[in-house]
Amino acid sequence: MSIVVSELRHTYNEGTPARSEALRGVSVVIERGQWVSIVGHTGSGKSTLAQHLNLLLLPQSGSVSIDGTDVTRDAKNLRGLRRRVGLVFQYPEQQFFAETVRDEIEFAPLNWGVTGRELDECVEMAVRSSGLDPALLGSNPFAISGGQRRRAALASVLSMRPDYLVLDEPTAGLDAAGIRELRQLMASVRDEGMGVVQVTHDLEGALANSDRILVLERGVGVTCGDAESVAEYLLRSPVQGLLMPPLARFIAGLRERGIHLPLTAGVGDVINSLEERLGCEV
Numbered sequence: 001m002s003i004v005v006s007e008l009r010h011t012y013n014e015g016t017p018a019r020s021e022a023l024r025g026v027s028v029v030i031e032r033g034q035w036v037s038i039v040g041h042t043g044s045g046k047s048t049l050a051q052h053l054n055l056l057l058l059p060q061s062g063s064v065s066i067d068g069t070d071v072t073r074d075a076k077n078l079r080g081l082r083r084r085v086g087l088v089f090q091y092p093e094q095q096f097f098a099e100t101v102r103d104e105i106e107f108a109p110l111n112w113g114v115t116g117r118e119l120d121e122c123v124e125m126a127v128r129s130s131g132l133d134p135a136l137l138g139s140n141p142f143a144i145s146g147g148q149r150r151r152a153a154l155a156s157v158l159s160m161r162p163d164y165l166v167l168d169e170p171t172a173g174l175d176a177a178g179i180r181e182l183r184q185l186m187a188s189v190r191d192e193g194m195g196v197v198q199v200t201h202d203l204e205g206a207l208a209n210s211d212r213i214l215v216l217e218r219g220v221g222v223t224c225g226d227a228e229s230v231a232e233y234l235l236r237s238p239v240q241g242l243l244m245p246p247l248a249r250f251i252a253g254l255r256e257r258g259i260h261l262p263l264t265a266g267v268g269d270v271i272n273s274l275e276e277r278l279g280c281e282v
């Protein structure tokens, strides 16, 4: 079970002076039970790709298939397919339309015919998983704090129990504790079998947390793989706007001195190697 994106292209405003090629041939596979990060500089096409994953945008060229169904070939099925992929927007405000947070969260399940006790359970589960303060259920979603707004947006997507969860820059505006909580949530839904896609420009966070990483540069997928292979690629071929984490840069420096460690090694491994090499404790 997976989302398969193949040679995807998307151009905004074709045929006008504002023409902009956002995606220029991107391929990626997102398996259920995996956490895939899409990283790249601003304008590299991350949000455009995210919107193709939940079929808000449809392929102009190339293909997207969800659990074996090609979305362009099976257009009558779009509604059912959209239900499987929840997208939390880069700006949660873009997603809200209801008067209260509760209405926002109930919208999707109500739309699928869920009512009564089952509906309450859906809302409760979504509130719990997203870390939203339940006291805010009666509030206007535009009137709550930035962090809680992000959680409300997340809850309104989780309430439809998607098979894939796509989050566009979910850590923006969160403090360190908020980021940690969100990462725990993403890991736990991944471990329950959901496919998780995180769009981010935070390479360090992506290297530390995801199972696979796709790097976009000006609309092209330049590399895709596990953290170590992506770090190796970026060391050889730096991508504008993506900074290697300081520890990885340090490890790259050690290599020039004959100490070979994976670029994604932790501080403990680095210290152990240095101690071995120097024959003393550092």
Ligand SMILES: Nc1ncnc2c1ncn2[C@@H]1O[C@H](COP(=O)(O)OP(=O)(O)O)[C@@H](O)[C@H]1O
Residues within 6 Å of the ligand: 012, 013, 020, 021, 022, 040, 041, 042, 043, 044, 045, 046, 047, 048, 049
């Ligand atoms: N709605 C839009 N209309 C026109 N151009 C757009 C639109 N959305 C994005 N773009 C352009 O497409 C390119 C990719 O944008 P985007 O997918 O938002 O990248 P990212 O999320 O990585 O910052 C940029 O050049 C951007 O200006």
Ligand SMILES: [Mg+2]
Residues within 6 Å of the ligand: 046, 047, 048, 090, 168
């Ligand atoms: Mg974006």
